[in-house]
Amino acid sequence: MTLENVLNCVGGTPCLNLALSSGHVFAKAEFMNPSGSIKDRVAARIIELAIQNGSLRPGMRIAEASSGNMGISLAMAGAAYGYRVTIYMCESASIERRNILRLLGAELVLTPPEQSVGGALEALMADAESDPDVFLVNQFGNKENIAAHYNGTGKELWEDMDGDIDCFISGIGSGGTMMGVGTYLREKNPEVRLIAVEPQGAAALLGHKPKQHGIEGIGDGFLPEIVDPDFIDSIIEVTDSQAVENALALARRKGLFVGMSSGANLAAAALVLKDYPEWKIATTLPDRAERYFSTQLFLNKAV
Known part of the structure; x- marks a missing residue:
């Protein structure tokens, strides 16, 4: 099969069973998109x-x-x-x-x-x-952002996991992933819980003011127009160090070359599983690690 355009390679990413010792977490490998991210x-x-x-x-x-x-x-x-x-x-x-x-x-x-x-x-x-x-483009206000995830990521996740999803976890950047995937999953099963991830002290959903942090891609310092806070069940704040620690764990225990927003999603999933160990959690691994070489992900003493 030959493709006419690199954009024809977008989507259809694998869903990985991360098989954590504490429970079940399944993640769409969005870092496998052609430019390396869910965007x-x-x-x-x-x-x-x-x-x-x-x-x-x-x-x-x-x-x-x-x-x-x-x-x-x-x-x-x-x-x-x-x-x-x-x-x-x-x-x-x-x-x-x-x-x-x-x-x-x-x-x-x-x-x-x-x-x-x-x-x-x-x-x-x-x-x-x-x-x-x-x-x-206006990703923060363009509803086609939501539609991309409703018709793509959400539909794929539901099919990948045969509809067996208790909870979806996503970092909030533009908010399109949460709103699009969440809408699709809720239409299929109104009981699916939606949990947002934001950097500690910089959670716009909690009314925090803009603050510099190290988890690039989420926590942009304002509440995007396309995000409905009432649609989200709960919010988990994650520190830079938690995001780094979990991104490193994904690399060293699973061989996944992913960035800090992936680590943040995994950190949040681990916290949810402490209270709900029987849940099957869906999330995403939003991008690759090569765009973090100069950040604390690689400057960390553990590297």
């Missing part, structure tokens, strides 16, 4: 639909604010379809993420780290207002 699903859907409906036309420029993964996915999609891409990202993002973006041909605009992704979003909006040829 490929969202970028592929938004860009392909925009081309089809004419809102993204030749000569226009794709622009987005991102903590890294969505920017990389959009840069991949832009390169595949021949569009320029500008990504606004705070300076605290890892150097690897910046380099991957530049490798894919994207223009990168860095914003002050203390403003978190919210500052990048403000700079993006100013850009969009001044240039009529900008296609604004």
Whole structure:
């Protein structure tokens, strides 16, 4: 079989049985998407639909604010379809993420780290207002973000696990994964519990103010427009060290080369299993570890 476009490789990721000693955790291997993260699903859907409906036309420029993964996915999609891409990202993002973006041909605009992704979003909006040829992706408000996970990740998880799911755990970045997968699972089984993961002290769902932390991809410092807090059953805060420890465990015990948001999801799953050891938990491994070489994941003494 041959494929015409790299975006044809998006989705259909394996579901891995992590077989923890404390209970059952199953995770979609989203790091196996072509650019290395779960955001490929969202970028592929938004860009392909925009081309089809004419809102993204030749000569226009794709622009987005991102903590890294969505920017990389959009840069991949832009390169595949021949569009320029500008990504606004705070300076605290890892150097690897910046380099991957530049490798894919994207223009990168860095914003002050203390403003978190919210500052990048403000700079993006100013850009969009001044240039009529900008296609604004708006992952934080675009409901196609939810649809990508409803039609893809959620449906796949349900089929992978034969509908035997008690709980879904997801970090909250743009919120599309939680809202899309959660909606699909709840339609199939209203009793499925939905648990959000956020960095300790930076949980927008708990009303915390923006705060710098080391778990890139979640905890962006504001509550995204597409997220309905009432849809979520509970919130677990995870420390940087817990995310690192669990990412290392996934590498050394399971051979999985994944990033810190994967570690955060696993840390939350372990905490849930202490109270509900019989539950079958579904989650995702959102990205690969190569975009964390300069972070505490690799600078940790255990490495």
